[in-house]
Amino acid sequence: IKMEESLQDLIVSIPPPYVTAKCWGVLDGDDGSLLFGRNEHVPREMASITKVMTSYLVYRIMKRFKINPKKEMVTVSKYASGINGTSARLREGDILCVYDLLHGVMLPSGNDAATALAEHFAEIIKEDREKQAVNSRNPRLAKQNSKGEWEFNKMIYGNSGIDTKKTPKSRNLVKLFVEEMNKTATLLEMHNTSYSNPHGMC
Structure with missing residues (x-):
């Protein structure tokens, strides 16, 4: 539990990465939750x-x-x-x-x-x-x-x-x-x- 809490604290304390893309997102590989993002729900051409x-x-x-x-x-x-x-x-x-x-x-x-x-x-x-x-x-x-x-x-x-x-x-x-x-x-x-x-x- 302490390890999970410290990991969450670490994620919260880390500033989001600098990304030039207009829309982007970083997801948690385990549960799919969004960690960082910008305009992540805006439809874009794939x-x-x-x-x-x-x-x-x-x-x-x-x-x-x-x-x-x-x-x-x-x-x-x-x-x-x-x-x-x-x-x-x-x-x-x-x-x-x-x-x-x-x-x-x-x-x-x-x-x-x-x-x-x-x-x-x-x-x-x-x-x-x-x-x-x-x-x-x-x-x-x-x-x-x-x-x-x-x-x-x-x-x-x-x-x-x-x-x-x-x-x-x-x-x-x-x-x-x-x-x-x-x-x-x-x-x-x-x-x-x-x-x-x-x-x-x-």
Whole structure:
């Protein structure tokens, strides 16, 4: 108890560090309490820190569907290869395993790699939701047309604004992935955090 009290006294007596950032905070690593800070609750653009959530969500999906990152292959789309900003130098048609793409996300901070992963894993989410809709036998969610093809109600894709008829496939998939990013942030109690893309570039 005396040690804890002396530590608290020490923290109180230490002046906050000089930081030039407009918003910053120093947290206690044990309980998450704020020790020092300035404008710590003011929303700021996250930039490439976004890619931490992208990688984390990829990990969660792999765990859920028992996907091996060294065996799951991803084909880079034209959309992903054309994303501006920091790059892993991916080209349309490149085929890489998830393990390598994660390195492309976290080491060179590749916006293209983050987008490629978002598209690929959103496709897995999309297919799973469509499978659940078919198995539900609810015609409001899924029904077959005259050609025997399944048609799905947009509600199964959540609030991502996905429109399979008007919006290009790649953009739809990224929207779906970003919605999952925001759901995951809520689960992690990141209440003041929201994402608009998988790479963080405005």
